[in-house]
Amino acid sequence: MHVQIAGPHSIGRAPGTARRTVLLTGASGVVGRALLQRLRDLDVICLVHHSPVSGPDVTTVPGDIAKPMFGLAEQAYAELAAKVDAVIHCAAITDFNRTDGSLEATNVAGTEHVAAFAATAEAVLYHVSTAFVHTTVDGDRGRTAIGYASSKLAAEQVVRSSGVPHVILRPSVVIGDSVTGETSAFQGLHQVAAGIFADTVPMIPFDPSWPVDFIPADVVADSIACVVENRVSAGEFWISAGDKALRLDESVAVAVELARDLGVSVDVPRFVPPDMFDRLIGPVFLDALPDKIRRNVLRMLEFFTTYLQSGQTKPSSLDQLVALGARPLPDQRESLRNSLQYWAAQTGYGQAETENAA
Numbered sequence: 001m002h003v004q005i006a007g008p009h010s011i012g013r014a015p016g017t018a019r020r021t022v023l024l025t026g027a028s029g030v031v032g033r034a035l036l037q038r039l040r041d042l043d044v045i046c047l048v049h050h051s052p053v054s055g056p057d058v059t060t061v062p063g064d065i066a067k068p069m070f071g072l073a074e075q076a077y078a079e080l081a082a083k084v085d086a087v088i089h090c091a092a093i094t095d096f097n098r099t100d101g102s103l104e105a106t107n108v109a110g111t112e113h114v115a116a117f118a119a120t121a122e123a124v125l126y127h128v129s130t131a132f133v134h135t136t137v138d139g140d141r142g143r144t145a146i147g148y149a150s151s152k153l154a155a156e157q158v159v160r161s162s163g164v165p166h167v168i169l170r171p172s173v174v175i176g177d178s179v180t181g182e183t184s185a186f187q188g189l190h191q192v193a194a195g196i197f198a199d200t201v202p203m204i205p206f207d208p209s210w211p212v213d214f215i216p217a218d219v220v221a222d223s224i225a226c227v228v229e230n231r232v233s234a235g236e237f238w239i240s241a242g243d244k245a246l247r248l249d250e251s252v253a254v255a256v257e258l259a260r261d262l263g264v265s266v267d268v269p270r271f272v273p274p275d276m277f278d279r280l281i282g283p284v285f286l287d288a289l290p291d292k293i294r295r296n297v298l299r300m301l302e303f304f305t306t307y308l309q310s311g312q313t314k315p316s317s318l319d320q321l322v323a324l325g326a327r328p329l330p331d332q333r334e335s336l337r338n339s340l341q342y343w344a345a346q347t348g349y350g351q352a353e354t355e356n357a358a
Helices: 030-038 074-083 102-121 143-161 188-197 217-229 248-261 274-287 291-311 318-323 332-346 351-357
Strands: 020-025 042-048 058-062 086-089 124-128 166-171 173-175 214-216 232-239
Touching (some): 020 030, 030 217, 074 102, 086 102, 086 217, 102 124, 143 166, 166 217, 173 217, 214 332, 232 318, 248 332
Parallel strands (some): 020 042, 020 086, 042 058, 124 166, 166 232
């Protein structure tokens, strides 16, 4: 993988020793909030649409990436561009089920507007994409994820064709902080845990040996920050576990063990071949479920179909990132357990047991 380290004057107008200013989009999201905690020796301007954010050396500007010039007046836009030396573009809609056009408006048109701003600011664009940008599916299951993956692929093409110096960063499934488990939003893996804790997942129609590639939010943030701090101005980085990813059965075992440690009685889900489930078990099993549980199970199946990718191991740039000063990948089991433990505490699991023990 070719990466280019920017020289002292090659990122915007920032000399090598001057304090730089970064525009961050998506600061209220899972990766954005982790980045706010990690970015150091930089002035950060957050483009804020709905959710307020704050932090040391952080200022906010109201704006909407879905609008040309972020919806700002010309003078305000020009003044913002004059301050900014680098752009970290995290803002994206990750909800697979959007059919209202917002995926394209935010993920594609929004990236066009961000790239146009980077060109005006003469800034390097650090574009946060996804490791699942090339997602494909067979059959109906997982089809809702295709719109999201297509929008992220189109966004990458926008960045490449923009003429702006850029780095593309592709995180895999982002879980909570590796130590605290904290996250600004519960996402796919948490939904799977919810199904296991509720004992509504008697079977999982996937190969237990397939890897589940996830990365803690603080590791993603540290990797992105190291690329920015080293003034890397070209290249692509896969922020993924790669061959260090846990197997599916190992990940499920972490969730089952945590549930039992918290006093929740759960059975270990059975793994069944996908084709057998689709042909013989699925139609009968799903139809027998109450509506709410069936929707949860279908969401879980969508998640696994999208993110397991038939046993493929993701490329990973973690070794190159560590060489730039990023932290090595922490123990995957501990990170997953900490993330699920935070989710369990926030959703009320284990409280009764803790109170009884007290």
